[in-house]
Amino acid sequence: MTDTAAVPMVEVWRGDVLESRHRGHAVVCDSRGQIRAAWGDPAAVILPRSSCKMLQALPLVESGAAAGLSSERLALACASHQGAAMHVGRVAAWLADLGLGEPDLRCGPQVPDDATERHRLRAAGEPPCQLHNNCSGKHAGFLTLARHLGGGPEYVEIDHPVQRAVRAAFEEMCGETSPGWGIDGCSAPNFATSLHGLARAMARMADPKGLGRTRAAAAERLVAAMLAHPLLVAGEGRACSELMAAMDGVAVKTGAEAVFAAILPRPGLGVALKIEDGATRASESAITTLLVRLGALAADHPAALRRLRPPILTRRGFPAGSLRPDPAFWAGGAAL
Incomplete structure (x- = not known):
């Protein structure tokens, strides 16, 4: 990735002093692969991390392995959940229906981000398990596909x-041969692509008419599941869940190291962005900026305000500054 190609996207102000600046890359693309707008370097190669879980779930659906799966389970297959009871219980039930259990997962244990479940474990003296892993739904999907494929x-x-x-579907959707791969936090391979490729894949999820009947149906089913169950995709207070609930028919998905993707079915567009320093606070602000600029999200919606201009507070709760979009990124820089 070329540092000099990155553009300022998010500023951090403390009082009247610009304290920090987050730079990144972003692409808005249509399903034909045409770039509608770009900031930074569209050819920047990234690991999409969890932002591509809906692509990783395509073989589960298009193979027929998901024929009997509910929309809740498909949402969990695309999820980076916070290990709340609503997530853990559903994944456990999914595994039980397969005749499997928590030891069959290969994602590893994770302390849940959900405070209620974390406190319950502490009070009961129980260690977290693999069901609490934010990727346990994706891995339940992998196990379902593994059984189907033998x-x-x-x-x-x-x-x-x-x-x-997964790799075949990923490369076909991105329209690129992956230049390499890394191991994600959940121990599964994560295939690299350009930012343009990831945006193209999201646009094809948004407008799947050219994918063929089977893949188009799979893409539509996965997007519909995410939209129907935003809390299963992430959880209470999480950006993905709150932003999806605040919009009409737009799916978004975050990934580690400040990657974010969006699927906009009505205009048939896909969005992909990467903040170079890996700061989640910046990726959430940047994706919110783009969603507002694209007309998908009201700038004054509480879910938008929490990401666009969150206050920086002192330990005593007094306002000391704020996060805010870079003025050029907010108002211009590329026609939308």
Whole structure:
């Protein structure tokens, strides 16, 4: 990734002093692969991390393995959830219906981000388990696909039929051969692509008419599941859940290290962005800025205000500054 190609996207002000600035790259693309707007370097190669979970779930649906799955389970397959009871219980039930259990997951244990569940575990003296992992729904989907394909239990291995199917779908949707891959926090492969490629894939999820009947139906089903169950995709107070609930028919998904993607079905557009320093506070502000500029989100909606201009408070709760979009990124820089 070329540092000099990044553009200012988010500012951090303390009083009248500009204290920090977050730079990044972003692309707005249509399903034909045409870039409608871009900031920074569209060719910047990134690991999309969890922002591409809906692409990783495509083989689950288009293979027929998800024929009997509810929309809740499909939403969980796309989720980076916070380990609340609503998430843990549903994933456990999904595994039980497969005749499997928590030990069959390969995502690893994670202390839940959900405060209620975290406090419950502490009070009960219980350690967190793999069900609490934010990717446990994705892994339940992998296990479902592995059974359908007749693959072995080590479904996160790069040469496993599950991961071969995921890579094929990912590359076809991005319209690019992946230049490489890394291991995600949940131990599964994460395939690299350009920012343009990720935006193209999101646009194809938004406007899947050219994908063929089977893949188009799978894309529509996954997007519909995310929109129907925003709290399962993330959780209470999380940006993905709140932003989806604040909009009409637009799906968004975050990824680690400040990646964010959006699917806008009505205009048939996809959005992908990456903040170079990996700051989540900046990626949430930047995606909110783009959603407002695209007319998908009202600038004065509480969910938008919480990300666009969140206050910086002292330890005593007094306002000391704020986060805010860079003026050029907010008002111009590219026609939308």
